[in-house]
Amino acid sequence: MQPYQEEYIANLNAIIELATQKKPKEQLFEEYYAVMLANQEKIGRRIQRNIALLRDHLFPMLDNLFEAKEKELCDLQEFAGKLLDKRNELDVGLFCQIHQALLSMVRSKKNRQAMIRELYWLGIGRNNLYNKMIGLSQKDSQKYVYRMRLCFAEAAAYLKYYDEIEDRETRGYILRSRANMALGAFPSVTERIRLIKRTLQIMQDKGYQEKEPELPWDQFIYQTHQLMAATISYSKEKIMTPQDIADIMESVYIVYQRRLKEAKERGEQLPVRPLFSYYAIEYYCGLDTLDGLLTKMEALMDAANPFDVSVDGMYGIISLSAFYCQYLQDYPEKIPERSEYIESLYRRILNYVENFPEESKNETLFYYLRQLSYTFVETKASVSYKEFLQKLQVRFAPEIFIHSNVVGRAAATFCNIIMKEQPSFFDDIEEVKTIKNPEKKRHVVVEYAMECGLFHDVGKINFINLYSQTGRQWFEEEYEMAHLHTIIGEACLSERESTRLFAAIAKGHHSWYDGSRGYPETYRRLECPYRQMVDVVGVVDWLDNVTTSSRRIYTGVEKTFDEAIHEAVALEGRRFSPILTAMLRDKKVSEQIKAAFEEGRREAYQKLYKENW
């Protein structure tokens, strides 16, 4: 790699380290707070440096990619490889950007082998982007799946010319691309199974194997079976045909037998994943009832080792629980008799994460927790979804939590001022309107505003790499992707009782008051009874975004607090509610909000300082 590439990677690692730094034991709050603020400054400097590195070195190189020397291209590929490898996702956006540029170049040069390779890697990058869409409807996330799948499909099409392409590595890329076409969601599960079956036929074809015996065929075939077996995890039994189930069953048994053999050889117990697939396929075949399957899943979860931090361990504790809750969501009549179990299940998971070493840096753990969040079953006795989400923010996305707390505190302050002047301001909200006592009403609104702030950005948890761990400014595609946090936020908050009241705020806080711009398009201000609160959270969120140094770096917008107030007023009636900007014109009001930002930040760090799972 070239020195600037190494420096860029080092900066990314340092940023992650700084962003996830834990409180050393015995450290006093004031000291901790000062360190944290200093860390933010350090992160800011690293980000600025990374932006400069890309501007001064990478972009000029991409500018002149046709002229690049072989060594430079190799370095570039190595650099991209560091940005996203199997274990680490340092900067998938830049990874895609580099491979896209390389693909354009090799297409122009008609370098077929390089094209196949670049298509494969671009597909891998896009698959990674797609994995962030968990919780989003298929409609909203599908474009990322298609973009990924088309890359793999094009690379896999060269299978027909397998004999003519003599390079082993390229043949490997073709075969892996063929298998990867089955990644991501499909319009129908049958379609996915058909594709994997065809891939299996190809992998098992002696003709292909004999021409390239050095390739890891056994591994390819086994991984394809794993892909098929995994179909069971996100397929509902009601939409599978008997043939689908039969196809999956074969792969499940193969994976099961192999894992059993491996476990015996190592003298270990069979891991949970193949066991679950085995039990599940028995249920899908009609050999077991749903109650039977759920009971077996409970036994597996109970038997999971709470100190096992391997991928299998995490699967047994968290991912399996997510699938268990998915069944309960599909069959809610099964919930009442299991409410106590659900309660203990969530407690157990929270304890597991509490004791997990370096939990905030573990991608898999975080992915499984997002799965759990998506299928969360809220009962009266269980941990509330609100509590779960807040813990997820604190533990994995502290920067988002700090910003949310700041926005909550500022929104609460703003609402307090509003309620003193106009007690009926929020009366479009049914829950507020029914409160007769003005003092109680004000208190309820202020509390509500605080929580709205706390959960308005909850959808950003999916894109944590774009926020807390981004080591540079966003690209246009990432900016678009970041917009999805409003839809994801709304989708998860609206599903559960404890968070339902915050859903509209998560959805609408980036929309413009006059509807002319902003996002998402589906938010209709005048139809939303919570619009006044959306307006309040929207304006304070914007003020914090453009004035907080660590946040403004992503978008390149940079303002002092006074400049921001001035601009908010200038956007009166367009972006922001004129009623609110009229209040912001009053210096006393804007000063109170500014103070609330400071207070909210300090308070957030205090919570982080004290917070335990």
Place this chain on the structure above:
Amino acid sequence: MVMESVEMEGIKGEKGYLVVERKQNGEEKILYADQGACAVTGFALEELFGAKPDIAAKFVTEKVKFDNGHKLWILDKEGDKKQYKTRLEQINIALEDALKEAEAANRAKSNFLSNMSHDIRTPMNAIVGMASIGLAHIDEKSRVQDCLGKIQTASTHLMSLVNDVLDMSRIDSGRMTINEEIFSLADLVHDIAVIVRPQAAQKNQELQLVIGQVCEEMLVGDPLHLRQILVNIIGNAVKYTMEDGKIYAQFSQHYADDKKDVIWFDFLCEDNGIGMSSEFLKRIFVPFERVSNSTTSKIEGTGLEMAIVKKLIDQMGGEIVVQSEEGVGSKFFVKLPLFIASQNQKKQHLPVGQTVLVADEEGQEAAQAVKYLTDGGLVPVCMESGLDIVTWLTEAQYEGRMPCAMLLGRELSDMPVLELAAHVRQLAGKNFPIVLVSEQDWAQIEYRAVRAGVNAFVPCPLFQSRLLGTLSELLGGTQKDNETFSKQKTDFGRLHVLLVEDNEMNQEIAMELLSMIGVQVEAADNGVHAVETFEASEEGYFDVIFMDVQMPVMNGYEATKRIRMLSRKDAKSVWIVAMTANAFIEDVRQSREAGMNEHCSKPVDPERLQEILRKHLK
């Protein structure tokens, strides 16, 4: 109407007698009369004797027949009164009829006024009410905007109402003339589609506009009134069909048996809406008649549309037939004679025998495209899965048998068509024609479609002339092999481009790419040079400036600002495109703030360059 006055005064109860003799030949004469008869009839005795009895007939109250065949007529002034009564009764009946007629006319007028006042008042109420609400919330822009939107809707409706009334009045007074001009059936149908599709979309209805057998696309007739007829019928179907309902409209033709230059235009519109009772069906073409029940009370309309339709069709010499069943739906059949335009259609140059890839799910539209392509001498290959298409194209490219174009239909089995277009554009390169066939309004999808790499658009319903014409334009007219195929598409020859690029190699590549497609390029190697070159050129000379951002002496942002500040007409309008690998969102914003119109990533994608240039050719 003149009222006849009947004098009834002075009629007394006097009586008289006549004896009437009847001869063998059937003639009758008065044989005897008394004084009473003179008094009753007002004739003298000598006048009565021998006279025909008819002169007293109106006073007869009774007739008595004698054995000898004579008759005794008993006369009475009252007899006249009875006659009067009879007449009066007749007059009264006539009067009643006239009154009924007048009342009906009056009722029609009242209905007209009542309908009009209701129909005018409803939107007027909305306009007045919304204006008041808007004024009361003048500081709340979104509220005011909402009110203005509603005012606009209401006033548009009001305008259509007034137009209908004026049309009706013109037709009634015979002032409506049917024009004869050459028009394209494709244009007509597409205009109709643009009008009715959004209406159906608002109600989430499935509106199918289908082209049946079309023999002649260029016709002679009155396209404006024809459009009015068809829009009114489809518009009514949309209005009287529930949300999520279905409307099917088919346009076809058949030749007239007797006249060679005439073709019959057949139109069918079928819906599964609320339908009409047989009773209402009789009055469907009466002005102001509307189906009325709880479902329709909220449907806007004057009740004039169908009356106008009928009168226009009558004037055009056509026929309209309606079938309907309440709760099931309605069918309208229209048949109109139109002249075939003698003018020749534009000659198409298609690479006969070459393959065209049709990417669409199986269905009527795909089948139609296949038929048209086959008729045009092309070889269609149909596929409905995006993944299969990418595989097929990759293989075709590898084997050097690329199709000459790809038609993108409405949908694929596994992904949206524009996602496929974006990938195929990369895969197949800059010169591969991708044609989108869509029922959506092009203006609404142009930005996304062009960005995805679509070269051309053909609207649905699909007409052969449109499809083959577009392909002919794209394919440039002669059969060429794949290698030279790329050079024939669009004529960029009249475009003048200023390329600002400091890097020699990049400048050379871009110059080559632009020159290859015939663009006239001048180069500048830094910002200062760019400003000087632009300043020295004639106004309007340069169409597009491709501006590198990072350059020595003066960067691209600064150069753009300087150009925009120049006091010449084209300084503001010349299209400036940033060419840079700087892909941060801030870079995009910064280039816009500097006055650049677009952002083009490096390494330069030749297709992207052409896409930008193509926009300027439009």
